[in-house]
Amino acid sequence: xxxxxxxxxxxxxxxxxxxxxxxxxxxxxxxxxxxxxxxxxxxxxxxxxxxxxxxxxxxxxxxxxxxxxxxxxxxxxxxxxxxxxxxxxxxxxxxxxxxxxxxxxxxxxxxxxxxxxxxxxxxxxxxxxxxxxxxxxxxxxxxxxxxxxxxxxxxxxxxxxxxxxxxxxxxxxxxxxxxxxxxxxxxxxxxxxxxxxxxxxxxxxxxxxxxxxxxxxxxxxxxxxxxxxxxxxxxxxxxxxxxxxxxxxxxxxxxxxxxxxxxxxxxxxxxxxxxxxxxx
Numbered sequence: 001x002x003x004x005x006x007x008x009x010x011x012x013x014x015x016x017x018x019x020x021x022x023x024x025x026x027x028x029x030x031x032x033x034x035x036x037x038x039x040x041x042x043x044x045x046x047x048x049x050x051x052x053x054x055x056x057x058x059x060x061x062x063x064x065x066x067x068x069x070x071x072x073x074x075x076x077x078x079x080x081x082x083x084x085x086x087x088x089x090x091x092x093x094x095x096x097x098x099x100x101x102x103x104x105x106x107x108x109x110x111x112x113x114x115x116x117x118x119x120x121x122x123x124x125x126x127x128x129x130x131x132x133x134x135x136x137x138x139x140x141x142x143x144x145x146x147x148x149x150x151x152x153x154x155x156x157x158x159x160x161x162x163x164x165x166x167x168x169x170x171x172x173x174x175x176x177x178x179x180x181x182x183x184x185x186x187x188x189x190x191x192x193x194x195x196x197x198x199x200x201x202x203x204x205x206x207x208x209x210x211x212x213x214x215x216x217x218x219x220x221x222x223x224x225x226x227x228x229x230x231x232x233x234x235x236x237x238x239x240x241x242x243x244x245x246x247x248x249x250x251x252x253x254x255x256x257x258x259x260x261x262x263x264x265x266x267x268x269x270x271x272x273x274x275x276x277x278x279x280x
Contacts, residue, residue, distance in 0.1 A: 006042040006073040007034050008064050012083050014051055023048060026079045033108045034077065042073045055090040065094070068101040080109045081122045086130055091123040092116075145243045149173030155238055156213040157181045184210055188223060188233050198223040198234070 011026035023046055034041045047060035056062070061084075067073060076098050078084050084105075085091045095116060098105050105114040144150070150173040154160055158181075161174040184205070191201050199220035205212065212218040225232015233239075 005037070005039045005075050007039045007075045007077050008042055008067060008073040009034065009044045010046075010061065010064055010076065010078045010084065011044070012047040012050060012058070012060070012078075014049065026083065029079055029108050030077055033111075039075065043067065051086075055085070055087070055093070061094075065097055068098060068103050071101065073103065075104050075106050077106045077108065080107055081114065081119065082126045085123070086126045088120070088123040088127050091119055095119050144173050150175055150243060155236060156233070157185045157239065185233060185239060192223075192234060198232075 009030040045060040045064040202218035
């Protein structure tokens with residue numbers, strides 16, 4: 001008689017693509033699969049709101065792999081391979097760890113043990129999909145900006161302008177100058193040009209009851225910002241007629257798994273009438 005296989009069920013969702021409810025769905029489908037196979041569910045592990053491109057920073061995955069070290073289960077089960085990882089290197093590493101401890105990797109979708117070849121092929125495809133999504137996102141930002149629309153959020157000094165195309169769909173990224181906020185921006189530029197510090201400017205605005213960005217109190221940092229990153233009232237190139245998009249490129253350091261930002265700005269002229277302080 002064959003020994004009953006012990007199963008660890010793993011589920012994961014990413015905050016940018018799934019909802020917490022997807023965890024419940026993954027677990028429900030996994031439990032149903034274990035029942036159909038006549039196996040024993042030994043434990044479940046979850047990583048909520050964690051990217052599939054990470055490895056060391058996934059506590060659920062690390063705990064599950066640690067259990068394989070002591071022979072706690074025979075099968076590592078997840079819904080699909082992209083729930084395990086979206087990184088080619090990490091996928092191969094996980095499978096090697098499991099195979100070293102004589103643990104089989106299964107997916108509910110595949111309904112079979114995953115081979116090294118299948119894992120490699122699916123991991124490559126998954127990584128390719130991510131690269132395509134990133135490319136389409138970047139090109140979409142460029143297209144929006146080249147047509148004089150804002151590819152991101154509306155900054156201080158502007159308000160959303162609502163228009164519709166011929167089919168009745170809203171046109172995204174349109175804006176108009178907010179007259180009151182624009183006057184505040186011009187005043188800030190004038191005071192700074194006259195030698196007033198950003199901290200002092202913020203104090204004057206707060207004393208005068210002028211609402212800051214998002215209705216908050218003014219801070220010196222909101223005015224000064226960061227020159228290289230184009231942030232803050234004084235360094236925001238939007239006010240001189242440029243739309244800045246894709247300002248920072250983020251890459252994950254493979255050694256630390258921490259995102260590192262690099263300057264990577266694209267620029268396009270804004271729509272007519274979009275400059276607030278062109279001559280300041």
